[in-house]
Amino acid sequence: MKPTPTSSSVEDYVKVIYAFTEWQDKxxxxxxxAARLGVANSSVSEMVRKLKDQGLVDHQPYSAIRLTADGxxxxxSMVRRHRLLETYLVQELGYTWDEVHDEAELLEHAVSDTFIERMAAKLGHPSRDPHGDPIPAADGSVVMPPAHxxxxxxxGHQGRITRISDHDPALLRYLDQERIELDSLVRIEGRRPFGGAxxxxxxxGAxxxxxxxxxEVSGSLWVSPEGTHPGCTLAVP
Structure with a gap:
């Protein structure tokens, strides 16, 4: 599914743009x-111009950045690589879910399409990664769970934890220690007074x-209602 060869910087940029909007419309x-990539604003401006010239983003001065169909x-394709690698590292190599992001960042630019597809087959073509993020299919379709x-x-809201943000390894270690994990049943009881927890x-049961x-913690957890359809399929335009 990977299109014309591009630089690793271009691949990182489009992946971050997609990931930012994956679970929200903004x-x-x-x-x-710039904050997500840890680079200067001037570097982002220069790269966004390059991405626009390559037809990968739509962007006007002082406006938001949006991916084109090619972007x-x-x-x-990069999200698929990253999340399959994370899944493989956890399931086959014994990594913990707080360790896999940086390893996958390094590997995703180095391995071939053939390697990725053989790895997917070895894993049984999983639909989500260790954090619950959906893994795009080879044809570019994505199944998004109806989560909030x-x-x-x-x-009073009840459901199951469907996705856990991987932005902070320390948070993942805390959740692991407390045995708060994917598919855990959850019920919202309320809030402590005066804007508390x-x-x-x-x-x-017991x-x-x-x-x-x-x-910070509850905003990093996504919950799907019980009994709902597992997700909707989104295709590349």
């Missing part, structure tokens, strides 16, 4: 892109446990 700005195709951030849900119950979660 497009990314130049300053947000989306490239981004999905935990901190946006009302008291979100109170949630995770698990059922195994259920109550947690006071800060917005």
């Amino acid at each position: 497009p990314i700005s130049s300053s947000q892109l 989306l195709l490239l981004a999905l 951030r935990m901190n946006q849900l009302d008291p 979100l109170v949630v119950r995770i698990g059922t 195994a259920a446990r109550d947690f006071d979660l800060t917005d």
Whole structure:
């Protein structure tokens, strides 16, 4: 599925632009892109001009950055590589879910398309990575679960944890220590007074446990209602 060969910097940029908008409708700005990539705003401006010249993004001065159809195709190919590598590192090589991101960042530019597709077959063509992010299919389609951030849900809402943000390895280690993981059943109990922590119950029966979660934690967890369709398929335009 990977299109015409491009530089690793171009691949990183389109992947970050896609990932920023994957779980929300708001497009990314130049300053947000710079922060995510850890580079200067001037470097982002120069690269965005190159991406626009290559037909990979739409961008006007002082406006948000959006992928074109070709940019989306490239981004999905890189996301597929990254998430398959993360899955392989966890399932086959014993990495923990807080260790895989940086390793996958290095490997995704180096391995061939043949390697990626053989790895996908070895894994049984998984639909999501260790953090719950959907893995695009080889044809560019993506199945997105109907999920919402935990901190946006009302008291009484019940569902399963569908996605856990991988932006902070320390947070992943905390969740692992507390046994808060993908597919855990969760019920929103309410909030502590005066804008306090979100109170949630995770698990059922005797195994259920109550947690006071800060917005930093609850905002990193996505929940899907029980009994809903597993997701909707989005195709590359």
